[in-house]
Amino acid sequence: MxxxxxxxxxxxxxxxxxxxxxxxxxxxxxCIAVGGENDHKNKDGQVVCSSRKHSAVLTEFGGVGDGVTLNTKAFKAAVDHLSPLASDGGAQLIVPAGKWLTGSFNLTSHFTLFLHKDAVILGSQDESEWPLVELLPSYGVGRDAPDARFSSLIYGTNLTDVVITGHNGTIDGQGAPWWAKFKAGQLNATRPYIIEILYSDQVQIFNLTLINSPSWFVHPIYCSNVIIQGLTILAPVTVPNTDGIDPDSCTNTRIEDSYIVSGDDCIAVKSGWDQYGIKMAMPTQHLVIRRVTCISPDSAAIALGSEMSGGIQDVRVEDITALNTQSAVRIKTALGRGGYVKDIFVQRYIIDTMKYVFWMTGAYNSHPKGFDPKAMPVISNINYRDWVAKNVTFPAKLDGIIGDTFKGICISNVNMTLAEPVQKLLWNCTNVEGHTSNVIPKACDLLPEKPAKFDCPFPQDKLPIEDVALKTCA
Missing domain, CATH: 1.20.5 (Single alpha-helices involved in coiled-coils or other helix-helix interfaces)
Incomplete structure (x- = not known):
């Protein structure tokens, strides 16, 4: 029964x-204009972007879209062919309708990977199709295994002007065997992601459906001027580490108009781990997140950390919806992290069914060997306003660090309706400082309500990335 x-x-x-x-x-x-008056089709009837002078179709390089034939060589041959042409007006590789099984392949600069609406890229389940790549210097070790990590399905490093897009075509990581090996402790290297772009500028990823990643879905790291828009990301909610989008040590990033179902954080903002992140000192900064819907029963809609040792600053979040999600915004850190999370602004949030609306922890204690336990993180100027939540178990769990108080917390105009049965301790606050205004239910004593109503601040200026246009195709 x-x-x-x-x-x-x-x-x-x-x-x-x-x-x-x-x-x-x-x-x-x-939401996204995917056409252009100057876009046209080649002799085979395939879409050609007006922003790219050269174009090719995967089938020209031996690609077979039957879901069985391995296309790793075809993808690599296509990129190798287009790479020298890309410097002369840009290049585009079209993935037509079909199911295209492949291992990991690299992109190039001034390049668009374009998926037809009925195209499905399938990640190979043969580990030999996933080469090992260098460990990330801001992490020092791998996540699943300390000494090695697999290349992501779509991978690129030191690129300029790279676009991954389509008419909502699908990339399926076929992650089930990877999940099983992770749960059984059988991995000898860290699982791959669906998309990882490193040390690159002008990165655009939009109008795609991504499903079943072996681990994280989209990981831009050490990048600048990144736009991620119009993604549907789907993972089983019971599978760990299937983060949706993880901007990591990136400057000027825009994430918007996306829908994410995840077994981990829908969006996780990062900047390196303990002594490795402190040494690299590359913050994630000037980040815009807006119009995103998240379902993640065991994690956060938006997480800041826990790998935040390079710093996280100037994050602007608005118009978010979280359904059956553990927390709305979770700040995660610990002694030994160093770094900072500051100048965070979140406005207009709609929540239905949540355990902790506001969650901060200074005891997220996972560390590499040789970390400095005296490296103190700084958490300051955290601003939340104009939130509506229903079916809430706990309004807040805010735990700073003894001797390292989380300061400058501002919460205003927030109405939370509680789930039945109502808990006795609604706000759990230690080692935090700040103030509130017009918050229901009333906050803890460490966040007193000011006599006069006020709004927590939200920046009125625009970041440069907000005015950058997408490089679209018809």
Missing amino acids: ESTKSNIKNERWLIFVLGVVLLILGECST
Whole structure:
């Protein structure tokens, strides 16, 4: 009987998720202009971007879209062919309708990877198709295994002007074997991601569906001028480490108009781990996140950290929806992290079913060997305003660090309706300082309400990345 009830519950939840996906896709069908008057088609009827002088189709290099034939060599041959042409007006590789099984492949500069609406790139489940790459210098070791990590499915380093897009084509990481090996402790290298771009400038990833990543989905790291827009990201909510989008030591990034179902944080903002991140000193800064919907029952819609040793600063978040998600914004750090999380602004948040609306922890204690336990993180100037939440278990769990208080916390105009049965301790606050205004239910004594109502600040200026246009195709 319990099994039957569980199956019915799971079926209802799946129907709900699919319904929300269709709703979001319907609402966002006009969010991004995907056409251009000067875009045209080549002799085979395939889309050619007006912003790219040279174009080729994967089938020209032996690609077979039957879902069985391995296309790693075809992808590599296509990129190798287009790479020298890309410096002369740019190049585009078109992935036509079909199922294209492949291992990891690299991109090049001044390049667009374009997926037809009925194209599906399938990640190979053969580990030999995923070469090992260098460990990330701001992390020092791998996450799943200390000494090695696999290249991501779509990978690029030291690039300028790279675009991954399409008419909502799909990239399927086919992550199930990787998840099973992780749970069984059988990995000898850190799992790959679907997309990872390193040390690059002018990166655009938009109008795609990404499913079943072996680990994180989208990981721009050590990059500048990044736009991630119009993504549908889907992972089983029971699979760990399937973060949706992880901007990591990046400057000038825009994430918007996306829908994410994840077994981990929907968006996780990072900047390196302990002594490695402190040494590299590359913050994530000038980040805009807006119009994102998240479902993540065991994690956060937006996480800041825990790998924040290079610093996180000037993050502007607005118009977020979180459904059946553990927390809205979670700041994660610990003694030994160093770094900082400061100048964070979040406005207009809609929440339905959540354990902790506001969550900060200074005891996220996972460390590499040789870390400095005296490296103190700085958490300051955290601003939340204009939130509405219902079916909330706990309004807040705010735990700073003894001798390292989290300061400058501002919360205003927030209305939280509590789930039944109502808990006795609604606000759990230690080692934090700040103030509140018009917050229901009333905050803890460490965040007193000021006599006169006020709004927490939100920047009125624009960041340069907000005015950058997408390089679109028809």
